[in-house]
Amino acid sequence: MxxxxxxxxxxxxxxxxxxxxxxxxxxxxxxPSLVCGGAGCGKTLFAISFLVHGATRFDExxxxxxxxxxxxxxxxxxxxxxxxxxxxxxxxxxxxxxxRIDRSEIEETGDYDLEGLFIRLGYAIDSIGARxxxxxxxxxxxxxxxxxxxxxxxxxxxxxxxxxxxxxxxxTGERGEGTLTRQGLEEYVSDAVILxxxxxxxxxxxxxxxxxxxxxxxxGTNEYPFLIDEDGIAVLPVTSLGLEHAASTECxxxxxxxxxxxxxxxxxxxxxxxxxxxxxxxxxxxxAAHFVDATCRRGERAQMYLFEESPAQVMRNMKSIxxxxxxWADRGxxxxxxxxxxxxxxxxxxxxxxxxxxxFRPSVVVLDPISSLLSVATNADxxxxxxxxxxxxxxxxxxxxxxxxxxxxxEQERTDTAISSIVDTWLLLVxxxxxxxxxxxxxxxKARGMSHSNQIREFLLTDHxxxxxxxxxxxxxxxxxxxxxxxxxxxxxxxVAEEQELERRQRALTRLxxxxxxxxxxxxxxxxxxxxxxxxxIAQHQxxxxxxxxxxxxxxxxxxxxxxxxxxxxxxxxxxxAKER
Amino acid sequence: xxxxxxxxxxxxxxxEHDGERQILRLYIAGQTPRSxxxxxxxxxxxxxxxAGRYRIEVIDLVQNPQLAAGDQILAVPTLVRRLPEPVxxxxxxxxxxxxxxxxxxxxxxx
Numbered sequence: 001m002x003x004x005x006x007x008x009x010x011x012x013x014x015x016x017x018x019x020x021x022x023x024x025x026x027x028x029x030x031x032p033s034l035v036c037g038g039a040g041c042g043k044t045l046f047a048i049s050f051l052v053h054g055a056t057r058f059d060e061x062x063x064x065x066x067x068x069x070x071x072x073x074x075x076x077x078x079x080x081x082x083x084x085x086x087x088x089x090x091x092x093x094x095x096x097x098x099x100r101i102d103r104s105e106i107e108e109t110g111d112y113d114l115e116g117l118f119i120r121l122g123y124a125i126d127s128i129g130a131r132x133x134x135x136x137x138x139x140x141x142x143x144x145x146x147x148x149x150x151x152x153x154x155x156x157x158x159x160x161x162x163x164x165x166x167x168x169x170x171x172t173g174e175r176g177e178g179t180l181t182r183q184g185l186e187e188y189v190s191d192a193v194i195l196x197x198x199x200x201x202x203x204x205x206x207x208x209x210x211x212x213x214x215x216x217x218x219x220g221t222n223e224y225p226f227l228i229d230e231d232g233i234a235v236l237p238v239t240s241l242g243l244e245h246a247a248s249t250e251c252x253x254x255x256x257x258x259x260x261x262x263x264x265x266x267x268x269x270x271x272x273x274x275x276x277x278x279x280x281x282x283x284x285x286x287x288a289a290h291f292v293d294a295t296c297r298r299g300e301r302a303q304m305y306l307f308e309e310s311p312a313q314v315m316r317n318m319k320s321i322x323x324x325x326x327x328w329a330d331r332g333x334x335x336x337x338x339x340x341x342x343x344x345x346x347x348x349x350x351x352x353x354x355x356x357x358x359x360f361r362p363s364v365v366v367l368d369p370i371s372s373l374l375s376v377a378t379n380a381d382x383x384x385x386x387x388x389x390x391x392x393x394x395x396x397x398x399x400x401x402x403x404x405x406x407x408x409x410x411e412q413e414r415t416d417t418a419i420s421s422i423v424d425t426w427l428l429l430v431x432x433x434x435x436x437x438x439x440x441x442x443x444x445x446k447a448r449g450m451s452h453s454n455q456i457r458e459f460l461l462t463d464h465x466x467x468x469x470x471x472x473x474x475x476x477x478x479x480x481x482x483x484x485x486x487x488x489x490x491x492x493x494x495x496v497a498e499e500q501e502l503e504r505r506q507r508a509l510t511r512l513x514x515x516x517x518x519x520x521x522x523x524x525x526x527x528x529x530x531x532x533x534x535x536x537x538i539a540q541h542q543x544x545x546x547x548x549x550x551x552x553x554x555x556x557x558x559x560x561x562x563x564x565x566x567x568x569x570x571x572x573x574x575x576x577x578a579k580e581r
Numbered sequence: 582x583x584x585x586x587x588x589x590x591x592x593x594x595x596x597e598h599d600g601e602r603q604i605l606r607l608y609i610a611g612q613t614p615r616s617x618x619x620x621x622x623x624x625x626x627x628x629x630x631x632a633g634r635y636r637i638e639v640i641d642l643v644q645n646p647q648l649a650a651g652d653q654i655l656a657v658p659t660l661v662r663r664l665p666e667p668v669x670x671x672x673x674x675x676x677x678x679x680x681x682x683x684x685x686x687x688x689x690x691x
Contacts, residue, residue, distance in 0.1 A: 100653050107684030110619075110673035115610040116642060116654040123646035145656070145672075 009216040012060070012132070012168040015053025016046065018235030022220045023211060027192055032159050032169035034189040036181045037196030042207060042228050043172040045081070046196065047134040048074070049233050050170050052083045054132045055093035060168075062132035063095045063124040067140035071096040081232045095124040101144025108146050114154040118161060125167060133162060133169040139183045159188045180212065191215045197223070206345040209235055225347030229355075236351050236388070247271070247449075252364075252399060255294030256287065258468035259427075262444050262453040268425055269449060270363075271397040273390050275419065277404040278429030283440055283459055284403040285309075286466050287427070288366045289318040289325065291401055295364040296328035303335045303362040305353060307372040311336035322464040335360050346377040346385045354392060364399045370419070371405040383419060390422050424448040429459065432480045439481035442468060458484065603627075603635040603685065604664040610657040611643045615674050619658035622675035629678075630687055660684075 011025030020026045027033045027050070035043050051062035066074055074096065075085040088094040097120060125133065138155070145151050162169045171189055173181030180186045186193055193212040198205060208223040226235040251266035260267045268274050274291075276284045288304070295302040306314060314336070315325050328334035337356055344352065357365060373382050386402075393400045402423065420426060426445040431438045440459035444452040457468040458480045471480050479487050607623055609616035620639060627635045642649050642657065652661050656672040662685055671684040682688040 097650055099655060101655065105668060105670055107669065107671040107680055108673050109671055109680040109684070110622075110676035111615060112656040112658060112673045113615075114655055115657045116608060116649050116659065117656075119610060119642045119646045120649040120654070123649070141655070 011217070012054075013058060014046075014050045015057050016049050016233050016235060018224070018226070019209070019233075022209075022224055022235055023192075023214065024217060024219065027168055027170065028214070028216070029168050030163065030166045031191040032162050032171055032189045033192035033194065034171050034173055034181070034185055035194045035196065036173040036175050036185070038175045038198060041175075041196040041198040042226070042233060043196060044069070044074075044136050045078070045228055045233050046194075047136050047170045047172055048078050048083065049081075051094060051132055051134050052078070052085075052088065055088055060131035061093045061095075061128040062134065063097065063121065063128070063130045063167075064134045064136065065097045065099060065121060065124070066136050067099050067101070068137055070098045070100075074098075081230065083232075092128045095128050095130065097121070097124050099140075101141065103144050103146075106144065112147075112150065114141075114151075114158070117154075118158065122165075125165065131167055133165075133167045134172070135169065136172045137174060138171055139173055139181065139185065142183050155185070156188050186213075196226075201345075206347050225345075225351070227348050227351040229348075229352065231355060234351055234355070236347065236354070246397070248397065252298070253294045254287070255290030255292075255297075256466050256468060258457065259287075259442070259466075262442075262455070262457065262468070263425070263447055264450040264452065268399060270399055271394055272424035272448070273394070273400040273402065273422060274425045274427065275402045275404060275423040276427045276429060277406050279406055279431055282429035282431055283461055283466065284405070284429060285314065285368055286318070286321055286323075286461055287429075288368055288401055288403055289314070289321075289323045290466055292325065292334060292364065292366060293323050293328070296325075296331075296333040299333070300363040301333050301335070301360060302328070302364040302366065303337065303357065303360050304366040304368065306336060306338040306368055307341045308369065310338050320463070321461050321466070335362070341372045341376045346373060346381055349373065350385050350389055353389065357393075357396070357398065362398060364401060365393060366401045367403070369403040369405045371403075383422075386419055387422050420446075425450075430456075434479070434481070435483050437481045437483070439484075441471065441480060602664065603631055603662060604638075605635060605685075606638045606640060606652065606661045606663060608640050608642055608649070608652065608654045608657055608659045608661065611641065616658055618676070619660070619674045622678070623660060623681070626675070626678050626681050630682060631685075662686075 010029035011023070011027065012029040013020045013026040035046050037043050048064065051064055054060040054062050064074070069077065071085075078085060085094060085096065089096055099117070099120070121133070124130065138158075141151055141155075142148065159169075159171075171185065173183070173185045175195075176182035176184075180193060180195060190213075192214045195210045195212050197208045197210070199208065200206075207226050207228065209226045210223045211219045211221065224235050226233060248270040250270045251264065251268065252270050253267040254260055254263070276287050278284050292302045292304060304311075304314070309317075311329075315329075318325055325334055329336070335356075337353070339349070339352075341349070353365075370382070370386060373385070377385070390400060402419070404419070423446075425447045428443045428445045430441045430443065432441050433439075440461070441456045442459040443456050444454075446452075456471055458471045460467045460469060471484060605623070605627070607620060609619065623637060627637065640648055642654065648654075652659075652668075652670075654661075658672070658674060660671040660675060660681070662669040662671075669684055669686065671681055675681050679688075
């Protein structure tokens with residue numbers, strides 16, 4: 001290639017959250033862009049945000065030429081967003097010019113042009129060295145001036161002139177029937193056209209933004225929800241952040257030791273998404289409270305989004321099972337965000353969450369319960385919203401804990417499968433009904449990346465929190481509650497009986513042993529007696545034999561008989577030697 | 582255009598009703614043919630119908646751009662009747678004398 005590379009289209013950031021990402025940098029620099037939409041869709045707000053952010057954050061002064069609101073009205077209207085227009089005007093960062101046209105006091109005769117407008121605008125631009133210009137809403141001119149052909153020619157000239165001036169301009173236009181703007185302004189402003197929309201479905205309004213056209217730049221073509229609240233305007237890309245989030249191997253405790261054991265001994269992976277679903281009163285919020293408690297105990301921040309209960313109600317209820325959340329709230333580790341699902345549209349909920357999360361920077365976010373969001377939107381919408389939320393939280397490394405209320409068996413499947421694919425860990429709380437009782441059980445339905453327990457645990461709410469116990473799983477099936485207790489008692493009784501039987505046999509054996517020992521002893525005694533008898537018999541016999549021999553010898557001596565064996569006769573000396581030995 | 586302020590003539594022209602003094606401002610943007618035509622037309626109409634009861638100030642916005650906002654000037658030329666109240670504006674080159682007179686309330690609209 002011989003020719004130099006073509007410079008990429010320069011873009012001017014609007015400073016509007018999300019919009020600059022969607023457009024890859026903002027509005028085309030030095031060109032006019034059209035922002036159109038129906039009444040009350042936020043055109044003026046978009047424009048003023050563009051201007052104020054330019055003046056305060058990007059060091060680009062701007063001119064706001066208003067055709068609808070006076071400078072005072074405008075300043076008042078945007079003061080609620082924290083924009084201090086009079087101060088910015090004072091600092092020469094923003095110039096306001098209110099163009100008022102009153103048809104009733106204007107007579108037209110002969111040829112004219114709008115050079116006066118050009119001069120005013122040019123004067124305002126030059127007076128503060130403006131780089132940005134807003135014309136809001138220039139279509140009002142059509143109502144004020146009769147000669148449309150002059151007006152159209154002059155508008156064409158105006159946009160040309162703005163380009164020559166090199167200012168980045170936002171021109172707002174009212175949406176017309178079947179056209180983007182009532183007066184067809186899109187014909188003149190051909191570089192970028194942004195459409196704002198404000199829709200009400202089922203009494204809940206959603207604002208959406210679409211980039212209809214962006215010449216020379218790739219852009220997202222989706223409708224992006226946006227919101228206007230006390231922090232201004234923010235656009236939320238529908239497309240999620242993708243699947244590029246890092247996977248942490250760090251585990252954080254669930255706050256219920258037995259549940260940690262059921263997972264992998266340590267708890268949930270950090271930054272994953274946990275879903276706890278169950279029927280009403282199955283203890284979802286209690287598990288959530290445990291998790292929050294454990295999080296705050298580690299000194300990390302947790303944020304709870306409540307859609308059904310007020311913070312005070314949650315605190316009281318959790319205190320009754322021995323979890324005191326108040327200290328965490330007092331220490332600023334726990335924040336509640338309570339709002340009725342129907343208070344805002346789904347997008348608004350999501351956006352508010354994002355804002356709150358970005359401000360509070362929690363490590364754990366609890367949504368209790370997400371199923372109530374279904375009351376304000378369709379399944380598909382909720383799924384889309386939650387997917388984005390989950391992706392956002394994963395991207396930020398925040399562990400999400402969602403609870404979901406399931407109504408019945410079939411309903412449960414339907415509700416939960418809608419989001420099950422996006423969660424990493426799914427705990428299912430079931431109520432087991434038998435023998436006139438409802439008891440709670442807990443399964444780990446899935447836990448990605450963990451060899452989790454496949455066992456059902458009985459789930460008890462005690463005054464010191466949630467406890468998990470083994471259910472009775474035996475020949476009689478899975479038993480919980482008093483059935484489990486009965487069964488366990490029976491088993492215990494059986495065990496005791498067995499133990500007693502063993503003891504009895506042990507004792508019998510002991511007795512037998514004793515008898516055996518006694519017998520043995522008596523035999524021994526008998527033996528010993530016999531032995532002793534024998535020994536004494538032998539001794540007596542020998543003594544007798546010896547005495548007999550002695551007597552014989554004595555008799556022989558007395559008879560002086562020659563025995564022939566006189567050598568054998570012991571001498572007295574020999575006797576004495578034997579005694580010494 | 583050498584005239585920036587037109588002094589009132591000595592006596593009112595006969596035939597017209599005796600109104601209050603008209604204070605007129607003509608806003609122009611540079612010495613364009615249209616500006617010159619507008620001034621000439623205005624001068625002629627005033628002399629014919631408001632002799633002695635008018636004053637014309639010509640304001641060139643190219644030289645004094647800051648003055649455009651005060652009278653809410655968009656189009657040029659614009660003739661603004663400051664007095665008597667209410668304020669009236671006539672835009673264009675004032676080529677149609679009839680409409681100018683109606684605009685200035687000198688002659689009731691037919």
